[in-house]
Amino acid sequence: MTIESFSIEYDAINSRNTFTNGDTISGRIILQVSMETKIQSLIFVGKGKARVVWHEYYGQHQHRVYWANEKYYDVKQPILRETSQDGTAVLSKGRHVFPFSFKIPDRKMPSTFKHSTGRIVHKLRAELKQSMKLTKKTKAHFTFVSKNDMEYPGLMEPQYGCKDKSLSFFGSGTITMDVHTKRMGYKQGGSVKATVEIVNNSSRDVKPKFILYEKQSFFAQGHRKLYTTEILKEKSEAVAPAEKKVLTKVIPIPRELPPSILNCSIIKLEYRLKVYLDIKCASDPHIKLPIIILSHFSEAQMQSLSTNTAFEDFPNPSTQAWNNMPQPLDPPPSYSYAMASSSTYPDKHSSLM
Structure with missing residues (x-):
């Protein structure tokens, strides 16, 4: 040889x-x-x-x-x-x-x-x-690692969702939940600040909970294979009957999370923040907001964002009022943490999708 x-x-x-x-x-x-x-x-x-x-x-x-x-x-x-x-x-x-x-x-x-x-x-x-x-x-x-697409639609815009829930079994009354986040795009190792306003006009206690999870989608021949994986869970204090509260929760983004993949037509890696109200003996109302994880910033990107202001406080010149923004929708089809994910959740977690 x-x-x-x-x-x-x-x-x-x-x-x-x-x-x-x-x-x-x-x-x-x-x-x-x-x-x-x-x-x-x-x-x-x-x-x-x-x-x-x-x-x-x-x-x-x-x-x-x-x-x-x-x-x-x-x-x-x-x-x-x-x-x-x-x-x-x-x-x-x-x-x-x-x-x-x-x-x-x-x-x-x-x-x-x-x-x-x-x-x-x-x-x-x-x-x-x-x-x-x-x-x-x-x-x-x-x-x-692909360069960050800082022109992605809505990347720096506030995200908003609202949900109403009526109780008829094992309780009565209505519950309203509004959820706000400052933007859609966050850097690795950063944090998502979620503000939740709850108006509890019901006879039951409700407890807000938070789940950061990922979606891995694979597309082929008109079909999709979907996997969801919870990354972390957080909870907040309960809201009593006939009580109104505005709560703020800071959700840390693990530094090892890979950046979102949104520029491939057959593979997508997406993230969501799910906020839901835990109500005993009733279905839990929930809101899901999109999260885009950005990769490490280059020196030029950091300068273009702000030389005096941290990314977490970067202002958006086209900010719209939260109350005028619709519920975000999933974008259409087009090694560390993500590599280990290879199984679907059981049916009880299907609401993550």
């Missing part, structure tokens, strides 16, 4: 070892040969793509496979050109290092994501071709 080892590696450009749109990745392809060897070609490939696949079973012997692919870039660069008359290059015995430099396309595309049903992959690959032999391939994945 003349090819003893064949590998590709790259250099980190930051402490997180992540890359974003327009970054340049430098590295090397390493080839170890045991004797003088002829090579037809050595090619570098940079590739970004998404793939979704799942099985649905309709009986003991019947099932259907749903799948979809999406490609973002596929860049090839020749590394080793022929140097002899027969169209081959000759490598001497020993270790050979071939440097490469690859610029990630500066266009909108989704971040690295991995799940049992679908994944978004950004990788570097080398292909080695020899006469009368199978092509040898080696690869290395890198973590791509």
Whole structure:
């Protein structure tokens, strides 16, 4: 065996070892040969793509496979050109290092994501071709984090929802709940400040509770596969009958949560804040507001937001009155924490969806 080892590696450009749109990745392809060897070609490939696949079973012997692919870039660069008359290059015995430099396309595309049903992959690959032999391939994945889309509709606008509940069994009267948040977009490790106004004109105590959860959606051939996962729960003090209260709850966003993925047509990673009233022996009224988790800000993005004001207090010039804003709707279809999520909730959690 003349090819003893064949590998590709790259250099980190930051402490997180992540890359974003327009970054340049430098590295090397390493080839170890045991004797003088002829090579037809050595090619570098940079590739970004998404793939979704799942099985649905309709009986003991019947099932259907749903799948979809999406490609973002596929860049090839020749590394080793022929140097002899027969169209081959000759490598001497020993270790050979071939440097490469690859610029990630500066266009909108989704971040690295991995799940049992679908994944978004950004990788570097080398292909080695020899006469009368199978092509040898080696690869290395890198973590791509998409630049924040600060022009996403409603990103910096207040979010609002309201709900009325009438009690008829095991109680009487009505309950009204209004929920406000300052915006839709939040940075990793930040916090969501939710203001809840409750007017309890009923005969029962009600207790507001909060759930931050994620939605992972996969689309293929006109079908959707959905997973929901609770991230954290919080609760607040009870509101007694014939009482009106305005409560404020600060919901921390775990720093390890991956940013939202909203720019892929076959995979979406979304977050919601669900606020509901726990009422014994009655269905719980709830409100769900969208949350967009943004990735780490670049220096330029921080300057564009504000040089003197923290992101959590960044003002929105087009703020509308809360009372005039409709209930937000789900947007249409288009490694850490999210990687571990691979199972649906039982039916009792279906209201998260």
